[in-house]
Amino acid sequence: MAQTDPTLTRRTLHYYWQATRNHLGLFIAMVCSTIGFGVLLTYGNPFMMSLIVDRVSAGPVAADQVFQVFWPYIVALIAINLLGQASSKLQDYTLWKLEIAVSYDLATQAFDALSNQSMTFHSNRFGGTLVSQTTKYMNAYSQLVETLTFPFLPVLESVVMVCIILLPRVPVYVAILMAMLVVYAFISYRMYKRILRLNEQAAGAQNNLSGELSDSVTNILAVKTYGREDYERALFDQANREVVARDSKRMMASLARGVITACIALCIMSMVTVFIAGGNAWFGITPGTLVLMFTYTYTITNQFNFINSGLQRLNRAFGDAAGMTTVLDEPRLVADAEDAQPLVVTEGRIEFKDLDFWYTDGDVKTQVFDKFNMTIEPGERIGLVGMSGAGKSTLTKLLLRLSDIQEGEILVDGQNVAETTQQSLRRQIAYVPQEALLFHRTIAENIAYGKPDATMEEIREAARQANALEFIEKLPEGFETVTGERGIKLSGGQRQRIAIARAMLADCPILVLDEATSALDSESERLVQDALARLMAGRTAIVVAHRLSTVASLDRIVVLRDGKIAEDGPHEELIQAGGEYAYLWGRQTGAYLES
Known part of the structure; x- marks a missing residue:
């Protein structure tokens, strides 16, 4: 079994932090609003209710004295809920805004890394796999931030709030609860490390599947003309079965972790039940504190249960990001010197x-x-x-x-x-290869690729000199005709003449x-040769x-x-x-x- 690079997760976090740091204000606001939302609504409300329960249990309150006795609690509850809801909406806004802003930066980062890599790099990789890795890399960031926002920050604040509020009241209970939570966290972390490796392997299998699909679809003409559909399907099926096998291993490991952590959660709830049943008789714990013990323990146990799904999403996120992280770590085989100057010919x-x-x-x-x-x-x-x-x-x-x-x-x-x-x-340098490099764009855009600010008249003149104007004008949409992926809608000679027109318009000295x-074919060659003779003149x-x-x-x-x-x-x-x-x-x- 392939070993996971121990630094890969740290490198992924490094790249994500670089992008997040550009929007640090949004990130801090998101964290603060998440903490405020949880503290106020999850812990503020039960705390105020415990004070009301203790006041009620202290003795009866006359009907005409209710507002006089309880108005501070009522005002506090309204204030807590008002601030809590405001924090919730601020959290929604900042999280959404952060994901949009950082996704833009990550997409730019991935595009720059791919476009600036050498041809050797690209010749050794599937184009479809690189596209898949880029998409997964961007989506993994959203998974990571949402996992931080929902399972992990609430768990952290739960531990802190339980210690702050319950430790002075029931120290023995809090000590036992924290010990059990430490065991819970330790087991989850150990299993997380194992599942992280399985997730990276599953992501790698998925990337291979995307690459096989892309390779087959890109060369579909060869597949059909040689009658090799069954062969390509067998290759795809093999890659698909590898995805199923990897996903199955990941599923079984995740289920095993879930069963173990569920048993620990059951032990925790059993303990709190015993404490609540005998807490008043054994330790003189007030009814309000008993309410807090149950409410807080139930909340923190549920949140630790969410850690399972959170770790699963975290594993998937790091596994999905691993491919592009490796690409970003790849040294550029061809790079500009630090003091590189523009070439003047x-x-x-x-x-x-x-x-x-x-x-x-x-x-x-x-x-x-x-x-x-x-x-x-x-x-x-x-x-x-x-x-x-x-x-x-x-x-x-x-x-x-x-x-x-x-x-x-x-x-x-x-x-x-x-x-x-x-x-x-x-x-x-104007470069015209054997196979014309055309984009899935209009003919005009393809011709003007080397000179984006060219006028329509300049584009037409370049097409004329390349012996391409006649066939272009016969097309239903003329220069606005979309060529199809890699120019598939045009013949080889037509594609080549458009490539020559592009070189004409670029007007490079070499x-x-x-x-x-x-x-x-002979006729296309004659037209192209004639166009090339004009193109080479003076260069x-x-x-x-x-x-x-x-x-x-x-x-x-x-x-x-x-x-x-x-x-x-x-x-x-x-x-x-x-x-x-x-x-x-x-x-x-x-x-x-x-x-």
Whole structure:
């Protein structure tokens, strides 16, 4: 069985306290109103009634003397209830307001943590799981605060009020009661620690279930076209059964704790019954104090019973928050330097100097680049080609700082990208990948993503230059058409042209095209190639391609092999050299056939 990180709960509380501290006034008001509400209505009312009972038991009061004798008690009871109700309503307001305010901060905190993590981080996790963890993390705070407000603060004030009011009157009874409550609390805490681990495991199983569902739904086309519904259902069922097993263990442990604590509560009520029955005869306890003993003991026992459900909610809250707490604790693999400056691009010169980069998978280290050097002049259009795994796409991701190099430098106009802010770097580089990255938003919003303040005329012009205007205008809602999740409502060529229009509108001095045409049909490729030619004009461009016809017309072609430059030069020169590029060209164009 996996062991729970002993610091995880403390780390969760740390993050929650950071958010709560921003609204400290609301938190203090909530605590004070909760205490005031409980003290006044739960303990003030019975205390005043005990004084009335003692006064009544002291001797009869004439009918015409009732108000004269009892008016102080009546006024006190009205004042206690008035203040108690006001505290109750203040508690409702401050609790609700606090949850709203802190939930906003926690959502922002989680979003910032996820959006600022590296691509390596996201490639190793289900998107659906991260969304589920974020939602649970926010909801867990509300559970935690409500558990503090209702079972735990009232229990604390019950112990204090019982000691203050009953200890001077019946010290022996209070001593026995407190001893039994200590046993109750100790057993509850020990079982709480065990159930906390079970809750974290149950939350982890639920996150895996969400991840399986998300993965299957996201790739539903592959599932259906390969007839793998049964296979995906089996995977989902396995994760679902794990959730049932974990929840069942948590349920049995919680029920066992409930039975044990109920037995202790029964002992406590049995003791108070004996004391009330014989208290006056044995110890001369007044009727009013006997009323207080029963009322307070019954109240405190009920509140300790609520601790069971409170601890269960507390366990669930910490278990639900554990996933996102782990994410928040995760170090950023790519982070801005403390003194990072905005990148300023005036020419677009790119230099890779003595580049070392490797990645690890478990204990296996894979070296991608070793002392790699390459320079791209301002406005130069170069193609990166080579066999799969040669490092082509990796090089572009290192330029964008989606991963960080271990040694060496990447310079843009003489500025080390590691010393510039990531946002300013990426705003100077238009990136068009093989699969267009579209949001579930309108076409206009998708095109304007790189320039949110663009006018409609600018958006239309970018679409025109990207050869996208014609098909957009044929859509029933034109530019207001919602593309669907990841642009699913559009064809591959249409999505790619919208991505190119976005890059056109962003007007960055550096352009990176990563297999931007490899998945297109001939007609779509022709339209996209035409759009890309316009996009590359006047810009420093890096084009990653397996299809060599994509790069044949570029200024320079770099052939990578095992993270090193195997060949470098224009298309005609490389063909005449008869090396690796010429071989690949021949294979793709049929320039020669093997016998």
